[in-house]
Amino acid sequence: MLVPEGEALLNEPAWHLQRRGGEFSKTPVLEAAKHGKVLIAHLAGLDDREAAQAATGTEVAVPRSALPKRKADEYYWSELIGLKVTNRERDALGTVSGLLETGVHDVLVVKDGKIERLLPLVGAVVDAVDLEAGEIRVDWGSDW
Secondary structure (H helix, E strand, C coil): CECCHHHHHHHCCEEEEECCCCCEEEEEEEEEEEECCEEEEEECCCCCHHHHHHCCCCEEECCHHHCCCCCCCCECHHHHCCCEEEECCCCEEEEEEEEEECCCCEEEEEEECCEEEEEECCCCCEEEEECCCCEEEECCCCCC
Protein backbone atom coordinates (compact mmCIF):
# COMPACT_ATOMS: atom_id res chain seq x y z
CA MET A 1 0.00 0.00 0.00
CA LEU A 2 1.22 3.49 -0.77
CA VAL A 3 0.88 6.43 1.58
CA PRO A 4 -0.32 9.67 -0.06
CA GLU A 5 2.67 11.93 0.54
CA GLY A 6 0.82 15.03 -0.59
CA GLU A 7 -1.58 14.91 2.33
CA ALA A 8 1.33 15.54 4.70
CA LEU A 9 1.43 19.04 3.23
CA LEU A 10 -1.94 19.84 4.82
CA ASN A 11 -0.45 19.78 8.31
CA GLU A 12 2.57 21.95 7.54
CA PRO A 13 2.51 25.69 8.33
CA ALA A 14 5.04 26.35 5.55
CA TRP A 15 6.05 24.60 2.34
CA HIS A 16 9.46 24.58 0.73
CA LEU A 17 9.17 25.78 -2.88
CA GLN A 18 11.76 25.37 -5.61
CA ARG A 19 11.09 27.39 -8.74
CA ARG A 20 12.66 26.19 -11.97
CA GLY A 21 15.86 24.71 -10.57
CA GLY A 22 16.53 27.45 -8.03
CA GLU A 23 17.00 27.07 -4.30
CA PHE A 24 14.18 25.92 -2.02
CA SER A 25 12.54 28.75 -0.09
CA LYS A 26 10.22 28.36 2.90
CA THR A 27 6.79 29.84 2.14
CA PRO A 28 3.99 30.20 4.73
CA VAL A 29 0.72 28.39 4.00
CA LEU A 30 -2.29 30.63 4.56
CA GLU A 31 -4.89 27.97 3.71
CA ALA A 32 -4.76 24.40 2.36
CA ALA A 33 -7.37 21.74 1.73
CA LYS A 34 -7.91 18.52 -0.17
CA HIS A 35 -10.21 18.97 -3.16
CA GLY A 36 -11.00 15.60 -4.72
CA LYS A 37 -7.64 14.00 -5.53
CA VAL A 38 -5.65 17.23 -5.43
CA LEU A 39 -4.56 19.75 -2.84
CA ILE A 40 -5.39 23.40 -3.18
CA ALA A 41 -3.59 26.07 -1.22
CA HIS A 42 -3.21 29.79 -0.72
CA LEU A 43 0.45 30.53 -0.11
CA ALA A 44 1.99 33.79 1.06
CA GLY A 45 3.03 35.87 -1.93
CA LEU A 46 0.71 34.05 -4.33
CA ASP A 47 -2.28 36.30 -3.88
CA ASP A 48 -3.82 36.40 -7.35
CA ARG A 49 -4.35 34.25 -10.42
CA GLU A 50 -1.33 35.63 -12.28
CA ALA A 51 1.03 34.89 -9.38
CA ALA A 52 -0.39 31.37 -9.09
CA GLN A 53 0.01 30.75 -12.83
CA ALA A 54 3.60 32.01 -12.68
CA ALA A 55 4.27 29.35 -10.02
CA THR A 56 3.24 26.53 -12.36
CA GLY A 57 5.90 23.81 -12.31
CA THR A 58 7.16 24.75 -8.86
CA GLU A 59 8.43 21.82 -6.80
CA VAL A 60 6.78 21.57 -3.37
CA ALA A 61 8.41 19.77 -0.46
CA VAL A 62 8.33 19.29 3.29
CA PRO A 63 11.00 17.72 5.45
CA ARG A 64 10.80 13.92 5.52
CA SER A 65 10.38 14.18 9.29
CA ALA A 66 7.03 15.92 8.68
CA LEU A 67 5.59 12.93 6.80
CA PRO A 68 3.25 10.69 8.78
CA LYS A 69 4.80 7.50 10.08
CA ARG A 70 3.94 4.68 7.72
CA LYS A 71 3.07 1.09 8.58
CA ALA A 72 5.47 -1.75 7.80
CA ASP A 73 3.63 -2.68 4.58
CA GLU A 74 3.26 0.91 3.33
CA TYR A 75 5.68 2.93 1.19
CA TYR A 76 6.04 6.48 0.04
CA TRP A 77 6.51 6.91 -3.71
CA SER A 78 9.78 8.71 -3.10
CA GLU A 79 11.09 5.59 -1.32
CA LEU A 80 10.42 3.41 -4.38
CA ILE A 81 11.96 5.67 -7.02
CA GLY A 82 15.50 4.50 -7.78
CA LEU A 83 15.03 0.94 -6.51
CA LYS A 84 16.26 -1.93 -8.68
CA VAL A 85 13.56 -4.28 -9.94
CA THR A 86 14.29 -7.98 -10.34
CA ASN A 87 12.04 -10.89 -11.12
CA ARG A 88 11.79 -14.31 -9.48
CA GLU A 89 14.52 -15.63 -11.80
CA ARG A 90 16.76 -12.78 -10.53
CA ASP A 91 16.76 -11.10 -13.96
CA ALA A 92 17.30 -7.35 -13.66
CA LEU A 93 14.31 -5.54 -15.18
CA GLY A 94 15.55 -2.00 -14.56
CA THR A 95 15.10 0.78 -12.05
CA VAL A 96 11.93 2.49 -10.84
CA SER A 97 11.94 5.89 -12.52
CA GLY A 98 8.47 6.95 -11.43
CA LEU A 99 4.96 5.87 -10.58
CA LEU A 100 1.59 6.45 -12.20
CA GLU A 101 -1.73 6.78 -10.41
CA THR A 102 -4.41 5.07 -12.50
CA GLY A 103 -7.43 5.06 -10.22
CA VAL A 104 -7.58 1.27 -10.05
CA HIS A 105 -4.04 0.78 -8.72
CA ASP A 106 -0.69 2.49 -8.94
CA VAL A 107 1.84 1.48 -11.59
CA LEU A 108 5.64 1.27 -11.33
CA VAL A 109 7.49 2.82 -14.27
CA VAL A 110 10.61 0.66 -14.65
CA LYS A 111 13.35 1.72 -17.06
CA ASP A 112 16.27 -0.29 -18.34
CA GLY A 113 18.06 1.77 -20.95
CA LYS A 114 15.56 2.37 -23.75
CA ILE A 115 13.16 -0.30 -22.43
CA GLU A 116 10.31 0.94 -20.28
CA ARG A 117 8.01 -1.44 -18.43
CA LEU A 118 4.78 -0.54 -16.64
CA LEU A 119 4.21 -2.95 -13.75
CA PRO A 120 1.00 -2.89 -11.71
CA LEU A 121 1.76 -2.21 -8.07
CA VAL A 122 -0.41 -5.05 -6.77
CA GLY A 123 0.27 -8.11 -4.62
CA ALA A 124 -0.10 -10.48 -7.58
CA VAL A 125 2.93 -8.81 -9.23
CA VAL A 126 5.03 -7.39 -6.38
CA ASP A 127 6.51 -10.17 -4.25
CA ALA A 128 8.64 -8.01 -1.95
CA VAL A 129 9.93 -4.49 -1.40
CA ASP A 130 13.28 -4.35 0.38
CA LEU A 131 14.17 -0.72 1.02
CA GLU A 132 17.43 -1.60 2.79
CA ALA A 133 18.63 -3.69 -0.16
CA GLY A 134 17.27 -1.13 -2.64
CA GLU A 135 15.25 -3.75 -4.50
CA ILE A 136 11.74 -4.71 -5.51
CA ARG A 137 11.16 -8.38 -6.40
CA VAL A 138 8.35 -9.06 -8.87
CA ASP A 139 6.58 -11.87 -10.67
CA TRP A 140 7.18 -10.50 -14.17
CA GLY A 141 8.94 -12.01 -17.15
CA SER A 142 11.99 -10.27 -18.57
CA ASP A 143 10.57 -10.72 -22.07
CA TRP A 144 7.15 -9.23 -21.30
